[in-house]
Amino acid sequence: MKHLYSGKTKDVYELKDGNYLLKFKDDVTGENGVFDPGANSVGLSIEGAGKAGLKLTQFFFEKLKEKEIPTHYVDANIEQQEMKVTPATVFGEGLEVICRFRAVGSFLRRYGKYAKEGQALDSFVEVTLKDDERNDPPIGRDALDMLGILTKEEYEVLENLTKEIAQVVKDELAKKDIELYDIKLEFGRNKNNEIILIDEISGGNMRAYKSEQYIEPLELEKLMLD
Incomplete structure (x- = not known):
């Protein structure tokens, strides 16, 4: 797979099948060592944050799939802290x-x-x-x-x-x-x-x-x- 870029809380790779792989990190956004979901920078690293974030993400994306709400989610590997997604362009x-x-x-x-x-x-x-x-x-x-x-x-x-x-x-x-x-x-x-x-x-x-x-x-x- 090909590394595309590193984000604040995830690394993004392109897979050979045309899908993307998101690798969840333990970094979270915040300021002065305090977590803040709206912050623009990585404020701290919390051990287990990546895995916890992916588990909850998988849970909610599966719920949305049941309701036929369109997302980029394909599947997830919790142990590897990875989620496979379909390509999408941002606004x-x-x-x-x-x-x-x-x-x-x-x-x-x-x-x-x-x-x-x-x-x-x-x-x-x-x-x-x-x-x-x-x-x-x-x-x-x-x-x-x-x-x-x-x-x-x-x-x-x-x-x-x-x-x-x-x-x-x-x-x-x-x-x-x-x-x-x-x-x-x-x-x-x-x-x-x-x-x-x-x-x-x-x-x-x-x-x-x-x-x-x-x-x-x-x-x-x-x-x-x-």
């Missing part, structure tokens, strides 16, 4: 799509004049550009269309898929009395130009709470799958 140089059920994190930092911490939000979808230099600026539907990143029609598909996927995750967490506050997702286009979910769904890209206490990514995997 522009990459978008992050956040679905928010409560006001925390960057939402609260930006809108704290009006929002209270933990305030309930109605599946609020927010799109940001992957741009570390500019701290992943939020961008709206019209600007995405004008800049040629995403058409208005594609935005509607993206928004609906985000809400649907986030609700699946929220419902699964609720079965363990865990509440999803927000989740960060990534999307791309497959070879048929269909919008599909890519990357991962793990504790590393969501904020989940139990009895109003934040659950660390490794702990979330244990609570969900043990």
Whole structure:
């Protein structure tokens, strides 16, 4: 297989069959040694984080497959910390799509004049550009269309898929009395130009709470799958 590039939390390889292989690392995003799913840099390395992230990702992608929600997932090898996926092209140089059920994190930092911490939000979808230099600026539907990143029609598909996927995750967490506050997702286009979910769904890209206490990514995997 051919090494394509190294990301913050995963290495990406191209396989001979045309699919890609994602190798999960133990690095997680954060700042000053504190985990933060919305951070732009690797903040720390947690032993077992890669395997835990992949196990949870496999669990959620299998759930989405049952519901016929389009993703890039093919299969996973937990011991090798690897996931096989179909090829997909990203929008522009990459978008992050956040679905928010409560006001925390960057939402609260930006809108704290009006929002209270933990305030309930109605599946609020927010799109940001992957741009570390500019701290992943939020961008709206019209600007995405004008800049040629995403058409208005594609935005509607993206928004609906985000809400649907986030609700699946929220419902699964609720079965363990865990509440999803927000989740960060990534999307791309497959070879048929269909919008599909890519990357991962793990504790590393969501904020989940139990009895109003934040659950660390490794702990979330244990609570969900043990």
